[in-house]
Amino acid sequence: MKKMLMIFCFITFLCALSSLGEEEFNFKIIVHDSNTITSLTKEEVAKVFLKKTKKWKTNNEKIQPVDLVEDSSVRKNFSDRVLDRRISSVKAYWQKQIFSGRGVPPPEKETDKHVLEYVQDHERAIGYIAQDTETGQYSVKIVVIKEN
Amino acid sequence: MPILLILLFWPLAAQAAFTSDYISLHGFGGWAYGRTDNENRYLMGTEDGCYDHVYFSLNMSANPFNNFHLHVQSAFNESMDGQEVVLDYGFADYYISDKLSIMIGKIKTPFMFYNEIYDVGTLRPFYTLAQGIYYKFAAEAYQGLGLTGTFSVRQTWDFQYDIYGGKGELQPQRLLYAHSTLSDETAGNIVIVDFRELTYFGEDMFGARLMVSSPLCVLDVGLSYYSANVGYYVEDIYIEGRFQEKYVERYGRHHFCGISIAYKTPKWTTRMEYVGQFEKEEGTYDYFHTGYLETAFTLTEKLQCAARFEFEDTHEAENDSFEEHLETAVGLNYWLHRNFVVKVSLHHVQGNSMAMPDTLEDYITNISSDSFDDTTNLFVVGTQFSF
Numbered sequence: 001m002k003k004m005l006m007i008f009c010f011i012t013f014l015c016a017l018s019s020l021g022e023e024e025f026n027f028k029i030i031v032h033d034s035n036t037i038t039s040l041t042k043e044e045v046a047k048v049f050l051k052k053t054k055k056w057k058t059n060n061e062k063i064q065p066v067d068l069v070e071d072s073s074v075r076k077n078f079s080d081r082v083l084d085r086r087i088s089s090v091k092a093y094w095q096k097q098i099f100s101g102r103g104v105p106p107p108e109k110e111t112d113k114h115v116l117e118y119v120q121d122h123e124r125a126i127g128y129i130a131q132d133t134e135t136g137q138y139s140v141k142i143v144v145i146k147e148n
Numbered sequence: 149m150p151i152l153l154i155l156l157f158w159p160l161a162a163q164a165a166f167t168s169d170y171i172s173l174h175g176f177g178g179w180a181y182g183r184t185d186n187e188n189r190y191l192m193g194t195e196d197g198c199y200d201h202v203y204f205s206l207n208m209s210a211n212p213f214n215n216f217h218l219h220v221q222s223a224f225n226e227s228m229d230g231q232e233v234v235l236d237y238g239f240a241d242y243y244i245s246d247k248l249s250i251m252i253g254k255i256k257t258p259f260m261f262y263n264e265i266y267d268v269g270t271l272r273p274f275y276t277l278a279q280g281i282y283y284k285f286a287a288e289a290y291q292g293l294g295l296t297g298t299f300s301v302r303q304t305w306d307f308q309y310d311i312y313g314g315k316g317e318l319q320p321q322r323l324l325y326a327h328s329t330l331s332d333e334t335a336g337n338i339v340i341v342d343f344r345e346l347t348y349f350g351e352d353m354f355g356a357r358l359m360v361s362s363p364l365c366v367l368d369v370g371l372s373y374y375s376a377n378v379g380y381y382v383e384d385i386y387i388e389g390r391f392q393e394k395y396v397e398r399y400g401r402h403h404f405c406g407i408s409i410a411y412k413t414p415k416w417t418t419r420m421e422y423v424g425q426f427e428k429e430e431g432t433y434d435y436f437h438t439g440y441l442e443t444a445f446t447l448t449e450k451l452q453c454a455a456r457f458e459f460e461d462t463h464e465a466e467n468d469s470f471e472e473h474l475e476t477a478v479g480l481n482y483w484l485h486r487n488f489v490v491k492v493s494l495h496h497v498q499g500n501s502m503a504m505p506d507t508l509e510d511y512i513t514n515i516s517s518d519s520f521d522d523t524t525n526l527f528v529v530g531t532q533f534s535f
Contacts, residue, residue, distance in 0.1 A: 043303040052298050052306065053246055062214060084364050086414060088486055095271055095534060100256060100264035101219035101237055102296075104172045104209050 026077045027128045029143040030119050030135060035126075039144040046083050048126060050093065051103050056124065065106040066118045066127040074112075074130045082145070116140060170211050177204035178269050180491075180530025186521045189506035190497055191276050192227065193526040200228045201530070203267060205236060217241040223267070229322065229345070237289055247297040251312075255294050257287040258310035258357045259372045260421055261408045269532025273444035273454035274479050275491045276528075278421070279502055280438030280460035285404055285423050287316040287374060290353055304363035309356070316350030316376050324511060327386050340386065342508060347383075350376025350402075359408075370408035378402045378427075402427045418443040436462045438473075454479040454493075460501055469522035472499030488533045495526040 029045060031037055036058050040048075047053040049065045056063055068075040070087050079087045094105040109115045112129040116138045119125040126143070129135070135142065179202040182193025192201035205223040212218065221236040239253025256264040262277055263286050269275060277283075292314015299307050325344040355374025361367070379398035387395045406423035422439035440458035447453060460473035479493035497503045503524040505511040514520045 041303070047300070052300075054243060055246075089365065091486055092271060095268060096265055098172075098174050098209070099176065099207060099221070099268045099534075100258075101209070101221070101239065101241070
């Protein structure tokens with residue numbers, strides 16, 4: 001009995017270890033398909049969407065992030081997992097930026113379709129959409145969020 | 149008030165029309181009623197109650213071409229002292245890199261946590277800011293040049309710096325001012341005593357601020373400093389027997405240093421700020437200081453309670469109570485939306501450094517009998533919004 005319990009605990013531990021490296025995102029990051037970027041770290045994505053990083057390193061062009069509206073569950077997950085902040089904190093951050101004259105927030109789009117259209121129409125844009133949203137008919141590509 | 153109703157029902161789609169890739173429009177404002185329990189006036193409160201405090205600011209940012217931004221914010225203010233329309237700031241901003249941008253124009257002074265967002269009530273728990281720092285010591289804006297930028301350490305600790313110089317605008321002060329008319333050889337000099345608004349300025353001003361944010365934005369720490377040759381001017385006044393459209397008086401160089409600390413969780417926010425002022429007069433340094441500790445707790449999704457303790461020590465007035473300002477405030481806020489809040493607060497003030505008689509008659513009566521009421525209680529109810 002003791003041996004079985006130890007084996008069970010060991011297997012459970014291995015399973016837990018294997019899941020540590022996996023982020024559970026319900027979204028995927030997209031850019032224009034002419035963008036040469038293929039992967040970004042979570043911190044790099046966060047800096048882009050908080051406009052702490054304003055230029056693409058590859059071509060020094062201005063980055064144009066685009067958000068979903070604040071009542072989107074995809075945005076909530078993105079805000080929690082990538083920005084490490086609740087949406088209300090992000091909104092407060094942008095209020096400070098706006099009224100101190102330091103910047104304005106990314107535009108907000110109602111649906112994944114609007115985000116896809118925005119990224120397709122702006123070569124320097126970056127956005128996020130639901131994990132299961134089809135992108136085939138749009139000129140966009142998926143960017144992998146990698147570990148540091 | 150109609151503006152508040154419009155904003156409550158203004159659909160998001162319509163708001164989007166005011167934002168494009170190149171121009172964005174935002175604003176904020178508020179209204180409050182204040183009442184004190186004695187002859188003293190403090191903040192927007194008087195003994196009879198005052199409904200007159202209302203303000204609205206319009207903010208516009210434009211990005212006409214790459215790397216170049218324009219920012220303008222104007223304010224419309226109405227209070228018991230009258231109405232005014234002012235330019236909060238107007239400046240051009242040229243981006244060189246994430247670590248360096250250049251700003252030129254009239255810019256809000258980057259000092260402590262709140263100076264740049266002085267009147268944005270949806271970003272703080274109380275209707276007004278701690279007065280010791282933000283009314284007495286802070287420079288509202290400067291006209292000149294500033295450098296700013298951000299950088300990270302280990303991708304998670306964020307640093308933002310500001311360095312700036314120019315001419316500063318400090319907060320105007322409403323004080324009792326004695327001045328004399330033209331002298332009449334038969335009647336002698338006549339001295340006029342009345343409440344005047346003194347407009348303070350800071351010449352040859354320079355300063356800096358460093359803000360540090362920890363991972364997960366739980367802890368923010370800031371160090372602020374500015375220095376200027378401080379002076380003030382009064383308009384349309386008799387001084388030393390002759391009428392002057394603008395009388396200017398200059399003091400020496402003043403130095404202001406401060407530290408800011410904030411700890412934030414989803415339910416709790418606690419802030420502490422402290423500022424010291426140094427000035428050299430006749431070979432010796434004088435030191436004044438002020439600070440506050442403020443905390444706010446979210447009870448439910450819409451209800452928030454807050455408390456603040458503040459002190460100020462100027463030790464420059466002859467009357468002890470005019471050297472002192474100790475304030476304890478408690479408040480309750482109802483957030484109909486994160487951009488629209490109703491606030492109620494009670495302020496208990498010890499000292500007359502900022503809570504002083506509202507009318508000249510009360511002031512002179514109290515001077516002659518040395519009977520200033522050094523304890524003032526203020527009730528404030530108001531609304532603030534932003535978009």
